[in-house]
Amino acid sequence: MFDVIVRGGTVVDGSGAPGFQGDVAVKDGKIAAVGQVSGEARQVIDASGRVVAPGFIDPHTHFDVQLLWDGAAKPALEHGVTCVVPGNCSLSLAPLKAADRRAVVGMFQQIEEMPPEAFTTAFEWTWEDFAGYRAAIEKGLSINVAPLVGHSVIRLWVMGPAAQERAATPGEIAAMQDLLRECLDAGAVGLSTSFVDLDEHGRPVPSRYAQAEELDALAAVLGEYGRMLQVVPEFYATDITIARIDQLADLSIRHNIPTTFSPLFDTLAVPDNAERAIARVEEQFARGARVWPQMQTRPIDISFSLLRPSLFFARLPRWVRILRQPLDQRLAALRDPETREKMLADLGPDGGEAMFGRLIARGGDACPRALVGKTLSQIAKDRGQPAGLALIELSLENGLDVAFLSAGQGHQVTDRIGPMLAHPLVHIGASDGGAHLASFSTYGDTGYLFSEFVRKAGAMSLEKAVAKITSETADIWGLKDRGRLQPGLAADIVVFDAATIDREDELPVFDMPGDGMRYTRAARGVDTVLVNGAVAYSGGAYTDAKSGVVCV
Protein backbone atom coordinates (compact mmCIF):
# COMPACT_ATOMS: atom_id res chain seq x y z
CA MET A 1 0.00 0.00 0.00
CA PHE A 2 1.44 3.33 -1.07
CA ASP A 3 0.69 6.54 0.72
CA VAL A 4 -0.03 8.47 -2.48
CA ILE A 5 -0.23 7.66 -6.18
CA VAL A 6 -0.31 10.51 -8.67
CA ARG A 7 -2.02 8.76 -11.59
CA GLY A 8 -2.21 9.22 -15.31
CA GLY A 9 -0.20 12.36 -15.83
CA THR A 10 2.58 13.26 -18.20
CA VAL A 11 5.63 12.52 -16.10
CA VAL A 12 8.39 15.06 -16.70
CA ASP A 13 10.93 13.61 -14.35
CA GLY A 14 13.40 16.51 -14.12
CA SER A 15 16.15 14.80 -16.07
CA GLY A 16 15.34 16.64 -19.27
CA ALA A 17 14.13 13.41 -20.92
CA PRO A 18 10.85 13.52 -22.87
CA GLY A 19 7.74 13.31 -20.75
CA PHE A 20 5.75 10.07 -20.74
CA GLN A 21 2.36 8.91 -19.60
CA GLY A 22 2.65 7.31 -16.20
CA ASP A 23 2.16 7.36 -12.45
CA VAL A 24 4.27 8.38 -9.49
CA ALA A 25 3.90 6.47 -6.22
CA VAL A 26 4.94 7.78 -2.82
CA LYS A 27 5.73 5.93 0.38
CA ASP A 28 7.14 7.35 3.64
CA GLY A 29 7.91 10.72 2.09
CA LYS A 30 9.97 9.20 -0.73
CA ILE A 31 9.23 8.40 -4.32
CA ALA A 32 8.57 4.68 -4.38
CA ALA A 33 7.86 4.02 -8.06
CA VAL A 34 7.62 5.86 -11.37
CA GLY A 35 5.94 4.42 -14.49
CA GLN A 36 2.88 2.23 -14.80
CA VAL A 37 2.28 1.68 -11.11
CA SER A 38 -0.04 -1.07 -9.95
CA GLY A 39 -1.24 -1.36 -6.39
CA GLU A 40 -3.28 0.86 -4.16
CA ALA A 41 -2.71 3.96 -2.14
CA ARG A 42 -4.37 5.76 0.72
CA GLN A 43 -4.65 8.82 -1.53
CA VAL A 44 -4.92 8.90 -5.31
CA ILE A 45 -4.41 12.14 -7.21
CA ASP A 46 -5.82 12.23 -10.71
CA ALA A 47 -3.24 13.92 -12.92
CA SER A 48 -4.81 13.20 -16.29
CA GLY A 49 -4.14 16.04 -18.68
CA ARG A 50 -1.54 17.43 -16.33
CA VAL A 51 2.25 17.42 -16.01
CA VAL A 52 3.76 15.69 -13.00
CA ALA A 53 7.20 17.10 -12.22
CA PRO A 54 9.66 17.39 -9.36
CA GLY A 55 9.03 20.37 -7.09
CA PHE A 56 10.81 23.52 -8.20
CA ILE A 57 13.84 24.85 -6.32
CA ASP A 58 14.34 28.58 -5.84
CA PRO A 59 18.03 29.24 -5.16
CA HIS A 60 17.97 32.93 -4.32
CA THR A 61 15.48 34.08 -1.71
CA HIS A 62 15.27 36.14 1.46
CA PHE A 63 12.56 34.18 3.25
CA ASP A 64 14.73 34.08 6.40
CA VAL A 65 12.25 35.99 8.52
CA GLN A 66 8.98 35.04 6.82
CA LEU A 67 9.67 31.36 7.52
CA LEU A 68 9.33 32.14 11.22
CA TRP A 69 5.60 32.83 10.89
CA ASP A 70 4.79 31.35 7.49
CA GLY A 71 6.31 27.93 6.92
CA ALA A 72 4.99 27.79 3.36
CA ALA A 73 6.81 30.95 2.26
CA LYS A 74 3.54 31.99 0.64
CA PRO A 75 2.93 32.32 -2.19
CA ALA A 76 6.09 30.51 -3.29
CA LEU A 77 4.71 27.06 -2.54
CA GLU A 78 1.54 27.49 -4.60
CA HIS A 79 3.74 28.24 -7.61
CA GLY A 80 5.20 24.75 -7.28
CA VAL A 81 8.31 25.75 -5.36
CA THR A 82 9.10 23.05 -2.81
CA CYS A 83 12.56 24.19 -1.73
CA VAL A 84 13.90 27.69 -1.11
CA VAL A 85 17.39 28.96 -0.39
CA PRO A 86 17.32 31.92 2.04
CA GLY A 87 20.35 33.67 3.52
CA ASN A 88 21.64 35.22 0.31
CA CYS A 89 23.69 38.39 -0.16
CA SER A 90 25.72 38.06 3.08
CA LEU A 91 22.62 38.31 5.31
CA SER A 92 21.07 35.64 7.49
CA LEU A 93 19.36 35.64 10.88
CA ALA A 94 22.06 33.47 12.45
CA PRO A 95 24.60 33.34 13.88
CA LEU A 96 23.62 36.66 15.41
CA LYS A 97 24.13 37.94 18.95
CA ALA A 98 21.15 39.67 20.52
CA ALA A 99 23.07 42.92 20.68
CA ASP A 100 23.57 42.90 16.90
CA ARG A 101 19.98 42.16 15.90
CA ARG A 102 19.02 45.77 15.35
CA ALA A 103 21.96 46.35 13.02
CA VAL A 104 21.14 43.32 10.88
CA VAL A 105 17.44 44.16 10.78
CA GLY A 106 18.53 47.57 9.46
CA MET A 107 20.51 45.83 6.72
CA PHE A 108 17.51 43.71 5.74
CA GLN A 109 15.40 46.86 5.74
CA GLN A 110 17.84 48.78 3.57
CA ILE A 111 18.99 46.08 1.18
CA GLU A 112 15.99 43.80 0.89
CA GLU A 113 13.27 46.41 1.56
CA MET A 114 11.71 44.49 4.41
CA PRO A 115 9.76 46.34 7.10
CA PRO A 116 11.25 46.33 10.61
CA GLU A 117 7.89 45.18 12.02
CA ALA A 118 8.46 41.86 10.26
CA PHE A 119 11.36 41.26 12.64
CA THR A 120 9.79 42.55 15.84
CA THR A 121 6.12 41.62 16.02
CA ALA A 122 5.52 38.16 14.57
CA PHE A 123 7.80 35.81 16.52
CA GLU A 124 9.89 35.48 19.61
CA TRP A 125 13.58 35.87 18.81
CA THR A 126 15.10 33.20 21.03
CA TRP A 127 18.20 32.01 19.21
CA GLU A 128 21.66 33.28 18.52
CA ASP A 129 23.43 30.38 16.80
CA PHE A 130 22.59 28.73 13.50
CA ALA A 131 21.27 25.56 15.10
CA GLY A 132 18.86 27.71 17.11
CA TYR A 133 17.56 29.44 13.99
CA ARG A 134 17.14 26.08 12.30
CA ALA A 135 15.14 24.78 15.25
CA ALA A 136 12.97 27.91 15.22
CA ILE A 137 11.94 27.54 11.58
CA GLU A 138 11.63 23.75 11.70
CA LYS A 139 8.68 24.03 14.05
CA GLY A 140 6.33 24.85 11.19
CA LEU A 141 7.80 24.24 7.75
CA SER A 142 5.52 23.35 4.86
CA ILE A 143 8.29 23.99 2.35
CA ASN A 144 11.86 22.71 2.31
CA VAL A 145 14.68 25.08 3.18
CA ALA A 146 18.36 24.99 2.27
CA PRO A 147 19.69 28.00 4.17
CA LEU A 148 22.87 29.89 3.45
CA VAL A 149 24.76 31.59 6.24
CA GLY A 150 25.71 35.21 5.67
CA HIS A 151 29.31 36.41 5.66
CA SER A 152 28.28 39.77 7.14
CA VAL A 153 26.72 38.19 10.21
CA ILE A 154 29.66 35.83 10.69
CA ARG A 155 31.99 38.82 10.60
CA LEU A 156 29.74 40.76 12.97
CA TRP A 157 29.69 37.87 15.44
CA VAL A 158 33.47 37.61 15.53
CA MET A 159 34.50 41.27 15.21
CA GLY A 160 31.59 43.27 16.60
CA PRO A 161 31.50 46.89 15.38
CA ALA A 162 35.00 46.51 13.92
CA ALA A 163 33.38 44.31 11.25
CA GLN A 164 32.48 47.56 9.48
CA GLU A 165 35.78 49.27 10.11
CA ARG A 166 38.77 47.16 9.17
CA ALA A 167 40.40 43.99 7.89
CA ALA A 168 40.28 40.95 10.15
CA THR A 169 43.32 39.70 12.03
CA PRO A 170 44.56 36.12 11.47
CA GLY A 171 42.98 35.15 14.78
CA GLU A 172 39.63 36.65 13.78
CA ILE A 173 39.75 34.86 10.44
CA ALA A 174 40.38 31.58 12.23
CA ALA A 175 37.41 32.30 14.51
CA MET A 176 35.24 32.96 11.45
CA GLN A 177 36.35 29.65 9.98
CA ASP A 178 35.34 27.83 13.15
CA LEU A 179 31.99 29.61 13.20
CA LEU A 180 31.35 28.74 9.56
CA ARG A 181 32.11 25.08 10.30
CA GLU A 182 29.60 25.21 13.14
CA CYS A 183 26.94 26.63 10.78
CA LEU A 184 27.65 24.05 8.08
CA ASP A 185 27.41 21.30 10.68
CA ALA A 186 24.05 22.76 11.72
CA GLY A 187 22.63 22.59 8.21
CA ALA A 188 23.84 25.59 6.23
CA VAL A 189 24.05 24.87 2.51
CA GLY A 190 26.90 27.34 2.05
CA LEU A 191 28.08 30.89 2.58
CA SER A 192 26.82 34.09 1.00
CA THR A 193 28.73 37.33 0.61
CA SER A 194 28.18 40.75 -0.92
CA PHE A 195 30.44 43.15 -2.74
CA VAL A 196 27.85 45.90 -3.22
CA ASP A 197 25.43 46.38 -0.36
CA LEU A 198 25.07 49.22 2.13
CA ASP A 199 23.46 49.22 5.54
CA GLU A 200 20.72 51.59 6.65
CA HIS A 201 23.29 54.26 7.46
CA GLY A 202 24.87 54.08 4.01
CA ARG A 203 27.91 52.17 5.24
CA PRO A 204 29.22 49.13 3.36
CA VAL A 205 28.01 45.89 4.91
CA PRO A 206 30.63 43.95 6.92
CA SER A 207 31.48 41.43 4.19
CA ARG A 208 32.81 44.23 2.01
CA TYR A 209 35.60 44.93 4.50
CA ALA A 210 37.03 41.44 4.02
CA GLN A 211 40.40 41.09 2.37
CA ALA A 212 40.84 38.42 -0.29
CA GLU A 213 42.66 36.31 2.33
CA GLU A 214 39.56 36.23 4.53
CA LEU A 215 37.26 35.08 1.77
CA ASP A 216 39.84 32.53 0.70
CA ALA A 217 40.00 31.14 4.25
CA LEU A 218 36.21 30.84 4.39
CA ALA A 219 36.14 29.22 0.97
CA ALA A 220 38.65 26.70 2.27
CA VAL A 221 36.12 25.71 4.93
CA LEU A 222 33.43 25.42 2.26
CA GLY A 223 35.84 23.11 0.47
CA GLU A 224 35.94 20.81 3.49
CA TYR A 225 32.19 20.32 3.04
CA GLY A 226 31.89 20.81 -0.75
CA ARG A 227 29.45 23.64 -0.14
CA MET A 228 28.33 26.69 -2.12
CA LEU A 229 29.69 30.23 -2.13
CA GLN A 230 27.06 32.76 -3.25
CA VAL A 231 28.03 36.30 -4.18
CA VAL A 232 26.22 39.46 -5.17
CA PRO A 233 28.62 41.32 -7.46
CA GLU A 234 28.58 44.78 -9.00
CA PHE A 235 26.06 43.55 -11.58
CA TYR A 236 25.68 47.02 -13.11
CA ALA A 237 29.28 47.09 -14.41
CA THR A 238 30.45 44.43 -16.83
CA ASP A 239 34.20 44.70 -16.24
CA ILE A 240 33.74 44.37 -12.49
CA THR A 241 31.36 41.45 -12.92
CA ILE A 242 33.98 39.70 -15.04
CA ALA A 243 36.63 40.41 -12.40
CA ARG A 244 34.31 38.82 -9.82
CA ILE A 245 33.80 35.80 -12.09
CA ASP A 246 37.58 35.39 -12.21
CA GLN A 247 37.87 35.68 -8.41
CA LEU A 248 35.11 33.12 -7.92
CA ALA A 249 36.70 30.81 -10.47
CA ASP A 250 40.00 30.88 -8.62
CA LEU A 251 38.25 30.07 -5.34
CA SER A 252 36.23 27.33 -7.02
CA ILE A 253 39.31 25.64 -8.45
CA ARG A 254 41.51 26.13 -5.39
CA HIS A 255 38.95 24.74 -2.95
CA ASN A 256 36.86 22.54 -5.27
CA ILE A 257 33.61 24.34 -4.45
CA PRO A 258 30.63 25.45 -6.50
CA THR A 259 30.11 29.19 -6.66
CA THR A 260 27.21 31.29 -7.92
CA PHE A 261 26.69 34.97 -8.45
CA SER A 262 23.39 36.74 -8.68
CA PRO A 263 21.94 38.58 -10.35
CA LEU A 264 23.01 38.63 -13.98
CA PHE A 265 20.73 41.06 -15.80
CA ASP A 266 20.27 41.80 -19.44
CA THR A 267 19.90 45.48 -20.16
CA LEU A 268 19.64 47.35 -23.42
CA ALA A 269 21.65 50.15 -21.80
CA VAL A 270 24.68 47.82 -21.88
CA PRO A 271 23.66 45.31 -24.52
CA ASP A 272 26.76 43.12 -24.28
CA ASN A 273 26.75 42.93 -20.48
CA ALA A 274 25.22 39.49 -20.00
CA GLU A 275 26.77 38.15 -23.19
CA ARG A 276 30.31 39.03 -22.07
CA ALA A 277 29.73 37.67 -18.58
CA ILE A 278 28.42 34.37 -19.94
CA ALA A 279 31.37 34.13 -22.34
CA ARG A 280 33.73 34.51 -19.38
CA VAL A 281 31.80 31.88 -17.44
CA GLU A 282 32.24 29.51 -20.39
CA GLU A 283 35.99 30.10 -20.33
CA GLN A 284 36.19 29.52 -16.60
CA PHE A 285 34.15 26.32 -16.78
CA ALA A 286 36.52 25.09 -19.51
CA ARG A 287 39.30 25.75 -17.01
CA GLY A 288 37.60 23.55 -14.46
CA ALA A 289 35.87 26.20 -12.34
CA ARG A 290 32.24 26.17 -11.32
CA VAL A 291 30.85 29.71 -11.46
CA TRP A 292 27.11 29.69 -12.02
CA PRO A 293 25.50 32.98 -13.06
CA GLN A 294 21.95 33.26 -11.77
CA MET A 295 19.46 34.88 -14.10
CA GLN A 296 15.87 35.72 -13.26
CA THR A 297 13.05 35.12 -15.70
CA ARG A 298 10.93 38.19 -15.02
CA PRO A 299 11.46 41.72 -16.33
CA ILE A 300 12.38 44.41 -13.85
CA ASP A 301 9.34 46.50 -12.99
CA ILE A 302 9.45 48.62 -9.84
CA SER A 303 6.40 50.06 -8.09
CA PHE A 304 6.50 52.56 -5.27
CA SER A 305 4.67 55.25 -3.39
CA LEU A 306 6.04 57.86 -1.03
CA LEU A 307 4.48 55.91 1.84
CA ARG A 308 7.57 53.71 2.05
CA PRO A 309 11.24 53.80 1.13
CA SER A 310 11.87 52.23 -2.26
CA LEU A 311 14.66 50.77 -4.29
CA PHE A 312 13.51 53.14 -7.02
CA PHE A 313 15.22 56.05 -5.26
CA ALA A 314 18.54 54.25 -4.80
CA ARG A 315 20.39 56.92 -6.77
CA LEU A 316 18.84 59.76 -4.78
CA PRO A 317 20.28 59.47 -1.25
CA ARG A 318 18.48 62.58 0.02
CA TRP A 319 15.12 61.14 -1.10
CA VAL A 320 15.97 57.82 0.56
CA ARG A 321 16.77 59.56 3.85
CA ILE A 322 13.54 61.54 3.78
CA LEU A 323 11.35 58.60 2.81
CA ARG A 324 12.78 56.50 5.61
CA GLN A 325 11.62 58.98 8.26
CA PRO A 326 8.48 58.31 10.33
CA LEU A 327 5.33 59.41 8.51
CA ASP A 328 4.81 62.70 10.34
CA GLN A 329 8.42 63.77 9.80
CA ARG A 330 8.31 62.63 6.19
CA LEU A 331 5.18 64.65 5.53
CA ALA A 332 6.75 67.67 7.18
CA ALA A 333 9.88 67.31 5.07
CA LEU A 334 7.92 66.96 1.84
CA ARG A 335 5.95 70.10 2.71
CA ASP A 336 9.00 72.09 3.75
CA PRO A 337 9.91 74.50 0.90
CA GLU A 338 13.63 74.41 1.63
CA THR A 339 13.80 70.60 1.75
CA ARG A 340 11.63 70.29 -1.31
CA GLU A 341 13.88 72.68 -3.22
CA LYS A 342 16.89 70.50 -2.43
CA MET A 343 15.03 67.36 -3.43
CA LEU A 344 14.04 68.87 -6.75
CA ALA A 345 17.58 70.11 -7.32
CA ASP A 346 18.76 66.51 -7.00
CA LEU A 347 16.70 65.65 -10.07
CA GLY A 348 18.65 67.89 -12.42
CA PRO A 349 17.72 70.83 -14.62
CA ASP A 350 14.72 69.13 -16.26
CA GLY A 351 12.87 68.96 -12.95
CA GLY A 352 12.80 65.17 -12.97
CA GLU A 353 11.30 64.68 -16.44
CA ALA A 354 14.00 62.23 -17.52
CA MET A 355 14.00 60.38 -14.23
CA PHE A 356 10.27 60.34 -13.46
CA GLY A 357 8.41 61.24 -16.66
CA ARG A 358 7.74 57.68 -17.78
CA LEU A 359 6.34 56.57 -14.44
CA ILE A 360 2.75 55.35 -14.66
CA ALA A 361 0.19 56.02 -11.95
CA ARG A 362 -0.92 52.48 -11.09
CA GLY A 363 -3.27 52.99 -8.17
CA GLY A 364 -3.08 53.04 -4.43
CA ASP A 365 -6.17 53.49 -2.31
CA ALA A 366 -6.13 57.25 -2.63
CA CYS A 367 -5.05 57.63 -6.23
CA PRO A 368 -7.63 59.59 -8.26
CA ARG A 369 -9.10 57.11 -10.74
CA ALA A 370 -8.77 59.50 -13.65
CA LEU A 371 -5.01 59.40 -13.24
CA VAL A 372 -4.57 55.63 -13.27
CA GLY A 373 -2.67 54.61 -16.39
CA LYS A 374 -1.37 58.09 -17.13
CA THR A 375 2.32 58.85 -17.21
CA LEU A 376 3.71 61.28 -14.71
CA SER A 377 4.84 63.34 -17.69
CA GLN A 378 1.20 63.72 -18.76
CA ILE A 379 0.06 64.39 -15.21
CA ALA A 380 2.76 67.00 -14.72
CA LYS A 381 1.89 68.70 -17.99
CA ASP A 382 -1.78 68.85 -17.01
CA ARG A 383 -0.80 70.35 -13.66
CA GLY A 384 1.66 72.76 -15.22
CA GLN A 385 4.46 71.49 -13.03
CA PRO A 386 7.81 69.75 -13.47
CA ALA A 387 7.57 65.98 -13.02
CA GLY A 388 9.38 65.89 -9.68
CA LEU A 389 7.14 68.52 -8.14
CA ALA A 390 4.03 66.81 -9.52
CA LEU A 391 5.15 63.56 -7.92
CA ILE A 392 5.55 65.20 -4.52
CA GLU A 393 2.40 67.32 -4.61
CA LEU A 394 0.13 64.64 -6.04
CA SER A 395 1.36 62.30 -3.33
CA LEU A 396 0.84 64.89 -0.58
CA GLU A 397 -2.68 65.65 -1.83
CA ASN A 398 -3.57 61.97 -1.41
CA GLY A 399 -1.94 61.03 1.86
CA LEU A 400 1.11 59.69 -0.04
CA ASP A 401 -0.95 56.67 -1.10
CA VAL A 402 -0.46 57.04 -4.84
CA ALA A 403 1.46 54.16 -6.38
CA PHE A 404 3.62 54.58 -9.45
CA LEU A 405 5.03 51.91 -11.74
CA SER A 406 8.43 52.13 -13.33
CA ALA A 407 8.13 49.46 -16.01
CA GLY A 408 10.81 47.94 -18.19
CA GLN A 409 13.79 48.86 -16.07
CA GLY A 410 15.68 46.08 -17.79
CA HIS A 411 15.73 42.38 -18.51
CA GLN A 412 12.56 42.70 -20.55
CA VAL A 413 13.32 41.52 -24.10
CA THR A 414 12.15 37.94 -24.35
CA ASP A 415 14.07 37.18 -27.54
CA ARG A 416 17.30 38.13 -25.78
CA ILE A 417 16.56 36.54 -22.41
CA GLY A 418 15.23 33.21 -23.70
CA PRO A 419 18.47 31.90 -25.24
CA MET A 420 20.39 32.99 -22.14
CA LEU A 421 18.02 31.15 -19.80
CA ALA A 422 18.41 28.07 -21.99
CA HIS A 423 22.21 28.27 -21.88
CA PRO A 424 23.60 25.17 -20.14
CA LEU A 425 25.74 27.24 -17.78
CA VAL A 426 23.06 29.75 -16.80
CA HIS A 427 21.36 28.96 -13.52
CA ILE A 428 17.73 30.09 -13.39
CA GLY A 429 17.15 31.85 -10.10
CA ALA A 430 17.65 35.27 -8.55
CA SER A 431 13.95 35.63 -7.71
CA ASP A 432 14.73 37.46 -4.46
CA GLY A 433 11.64 35.74 -3.01
CA GLY A 434 10.47 37.37 0.19
CA ALA A 435 12.31 40.65 -0.39
CA HIS A 436 11.64 44.04 -2.01
CA LEU A 437 8.11 43.73 -0.70
CA ALA A 438 6.72 47.11 -1.71
CA SER A 439 8.68 47.40 -4.96
CA PHE A 440 7.69 44.33 -6.93
CA SER A 441 6.45 40.78 -6.59
CA THR A 442 9.22 38.25 -6.20
CA TYR A 443 6.88 35.29 -6.72
CA GLY A 444 5.82 33.42 -9.83
CA ASP A 445 9.05 33.48 -11.81
CA THR A 446 8.67 29.76 -12.48
CA GLY A 447 5.19 30.23 -13.93
CA TYR A 448 6.56 33.03 -16.09
CA LEU A 449 9.33 30.70 -17.30
CA PHE A 450 6.71 28.35 -18.70
CA SER A 451 4.28 30.95 -20.04
CA GLU A 452 6.79 33.31 -21.62
CA PHE A 453 9.81 31.20 -22.55
CA VAL A 454 8.29 27.75 -23.18
CA ARG A 455 4.83 28.47 -24.57
CA LYS A 456 5.16 31.93 -26.09
CA ALA A 457 8.78 32.16 -27.23
CA GLY A 458 9.68 28.48 -27.59
CA ALA A 459 13.10 29.22 -26.16
CA MET A 460 13.25 25.79 -24.57
CA SER A 461 11.17 22.66 -24.26
CA LEU A 462 8.91 21.98 -21.33
CA GLU A 463 11.25 19.20 -20.24
CA LYS A 464 14.28 21.48 -20.41
CA ALA A 465 12.54 24.19 -18.41
CA VAL A 466 11.58 21.67 -15.73
CA ALA A 467 15.14 20.34 -15.60
CA LYS A 468 16.57 23.85 -15.24
CA ILE A 469 14.60 24.53 -12.08
CA THR A 470 14.74 21.06 -10.57
CA SER A 471 17.56 18.58 -11.24
CA GLU A 472 20.06 21.14 -12.51
CA THR A 473 19.47 23.36 -9.48
CA ALA A 474 19.73 20.38 -7.12
CA ASP A 475 22.98 19.30 -8.76
CA ILE A 476 24.48 22.80 -8.64
CA TRP A 477 23.69 23.10 -4.93
CA GLY A 478 24.49 19.52 -3.96
CA LEU A 479 20.93 18.73 -2.86
CA LYS A 480 21.39 15.03 -3.43
CA ASP A 481 17.87 13.74 -2.81
CA ARG A 482 15.91 16.50 -4.59
CA GLY A 483 15.14 17.58 -8.12
CA ARG A 484 14.15 14.33 -9.83
CA LEU A 485 11.21 11.94 -9.88
CA GLN A 486 13.27 8.90 -9.14
CA PRO A 487 12.67 6.07 -6.66
CA GLY A 488 14.37 6.73 -3.35
CA LEU A 489 14.43 10.51 -3.68
CA ALA A 490 12.28 12.90 -1.66
CA ALA A 491 8.70 13.09 -2.90
CA ASP A 492 8.60 16.78 -3.76
CA ILE A 493 6.09 16.85 -6.61
CA VAL A 494 4.15 19.48 -8.52
CA VAL A 495 1.14 18.74 -10.71
CA PHE A 496 0.40 21.48 -13.21
CA ASP A 497 -1.33 22.30 -16.47
CA ALA A 498 1.32 22.91 -19.12
CA ALA A 499 -1.16 24.93 -21.15
CA THR A 500 -1.96 27.45 -18.45
CA ILE A 501 0.78 27.56 -15.82
CA ASP A 502 1.67 31.19 -15.27
CA ARG A 503 1.84 33.96 -12.74
CA GLU A 504 -1.22 36.12 -12.08
CA ASP A 505 -1.25 39.91 -12.10
CA GLU A 506 0.81 41.70 -9.47
CA LEU A 507 -1.41 42.92 -6.63
CA PRO A 508 -0.80 44.67 -3.33
CA VAL A 509 -1.78 42.63 -0.28
CA PHE A 510 -1.58 43.51 3.39
CA ASP A 511 -0.53 40.27 5.01
CA MET A 512 2.82 41.20 6.51
CA PRO A 513 3.17 41.64 10.27
CA GLY A 514 1.77 44.96 11.39
CA ASP A 515 -0.58 45.01 8.36
CA GLY A 516 2.44 45.59 6.21
CA MET A 517 1.97 45.71 2.46
CA ARG A 518 3.70 43.65 -0.20
CA TYR A 519 3.17 42.96 -3.87
CA THR A 520 2.42 39.34 -4.68
CA ARG A 521 1.32 37.23 -7.60
CA ALA A 522 -0.93 34.20 -7.22
CA ALA A 523 -0.25 31.07 -9.24
CA ARG A 524 -2.17 29.95 -12.29
CA GLY A 525 -2.32 26.39 -13.54
CA VAL A 526 -0.78 24.68 -10.51
CA ASP A 527 -3.12 21.98 -9.19
CA THR A 528 -1.26 20.15 -6.45
CA VAL A 529 2.06 20.43 -4.63
CA LEU A 530 3.50 17.65 -2.47
CA VAL A 531 6.36 18.28 -0.07
CA ASN A 532 8.13 15.16 1.18
CA GLY A 533 5.11 13.11 0.20
CA ALA A 534 2.42 15.20 1.88
CA VAL A 535 -0.05 17.35 -0.04
CA ALA A 536 0.79 20.92 0.96
CA TYR A 537 -1.32 22.72 -1.64
CA SER A 538 -4.29 21.49 -3.63
CA GLY A 539 -7.19 22.96 -5.53
CA GLY A 540 -6.23 26.52 -4.79
CA ALA A 541 -5.78 26.08 -1.03
CA TYR A 542 -2.97 25.36 1.37
CA THR A 543 -3.33 22.32 3.60
CA ASP A 544 -2.21 21.90 7.20
CA ALA A 545 0.74 19.72 6.18
CA LYS A 546 3.98 20.65 7.89
CA SER A 547 6.22 18.25 6.03
CA GLY A 548 8.97 20.66 5.05
CA VAL A 549 12.49 20.12 6.34
CA VAL A 550 15.86 21.77 6.33
CA CYS A 551 17.07 19.64 3.47
CA VAL A 552 20.85 19.93 3.50
Next chain:
Amino acid sequence: MAELSRQRRFVTPGPGETVEQLAARAMPDQPLESAVDRIKSWNLHVFAMRRPPGLMLGSDVIFVEPPVTHA
Protein backbone atom coordinates in the same frame (compact mmCIF):
# COMPACT_ATOMS: atom_id res chain seq x y z
CA MET B 1 43.94 23.80 -18.88
CA ALA B 2 42.00 26.07 -21.25
CA GLU B 3 43.35 29.53 -22.05
CA LEU B 4 41.54 32.55 -20.72
CA SER B 5 40.96 35.53 -22.97
CA ARG B 6 42.57 38.77 -21.97
CA GLN B 7 40.46 40.85 -19.61
CA ARG B 8 41.08 44.07 -17.77
CA ARG B 9 43.78 43.73 -15.09
CA PHE B 10 42.86 44.56 -11.50
CA VAL B 11 44.18 44.34 -7.97
CA THR B 12 42.53 44.38 -4.55
CA PRO B 13 43.62 46.85 -1.86
CA GLY B 14 45.75 45.66 1.02
CA PRO B 15 44.75 46.35 4.65
CA GLY B 16 44.76 50.10 5.23
CA GLU B 17 46.36 50.73 1.85
CA THR B 18 46.01 54.24 0.39
CA VAL B 19 45.46 54.93 -3.27
CA GLU B 20 49.03 56.28 -3.43
CA GLN B 21 50.42 53.06 -2.00
CA LEU B 22 48.26 50.99 -4.30
CA ALA B 23 49.32 53.05 -7.32
CA ALA B 24 52.99 52.65 -6.42
CA ARG B 25 52.50 48.91 -6.07
CA ALA B 26 50.43 48.38 -9.19
CA MET B 27 52.14 50.84 -11.52
CA PRO B 28 55.74 51.07 -10.27
CA ASP B 29 57.09 52.38 -13.58
CA GLN B 30 54.74 55.37 -13.64
CA PRO B 31 55.27 58.72 -11.88
CA LEU B 32 53.20 58.45 -8.71
CA GLU B 33 50.94 61.42 -9.33
CA SER B 34 50.12 60.23 -12.82
CA ALA B 35 49.52 56.68 -11.61
CA VAL B 36 47.13 57.90 -8.91
CA ASP B 37 45.22 60.05 -11.39
CA ARG B 38 44.90 57.16 -13.80
CA ILE B 39 43.73 54.73 -11.18
CA LYS B 40 41.12 57.20 -10.00
CA SER B 41 39.87 57.72 -13.54
CA TRP B 42 39.63 53.97 -14.20
CA ASN B 43 37.74 53.26 -10.99
CA LEU B 44 34.85 55.68 -10.80
CA HIS B 45 32.88 53.07 -8.83
CA VAL B 46 35.25 53.78 -5.92
CA PHE B 47 36.56 57.28 -6.51
CA ALA B 48 33.43 59.06 -7.79
CA MET B 49 30.26 57.09 -7.14
CA ARG B 50 31.01 56.00 -3.59
CA ARG B 51 30.19 57.96 -0.43
CA PRO B 52 32.64 59.01 0.83
CA PRO B 53 34.49 59.08 -2.50
CA GLY B 54 37.72 57.11 -2.41
CA LEU B 55 36.88 54.86 0.54
CA MET B 56 38.73 51.72 -0.51
CA LEU B 57 37.59 48.40 0.94
CA GLY B 58 39.48 45.15 1.13
CA SER B 59 37.04 43.44 -1.22
CA ASP B 60 37.16 46.12 -3.92
CA VAL B 61 38.20 45.47 -7.48
CA ILE B 62 40.61 48.23 -8.52
CA PHE B 63 41.44 48.31 -12.21
CA VAL B 64 45.02 49.11 -13.10
CA GLU B 65 44.49 49.70 -16.80
CA PRO B 66 41.80 51.25 -18.98
CA PRO B 67 38.97 49.18 -20.45
CA VAL B 68 40.10 46.58 -22.95
CA THR B 69 38.65 47.02 -26.41
CA HIS B 70 36.43 44.11 -27.37
CA ALA B 71 35.76 43.21 -30.98
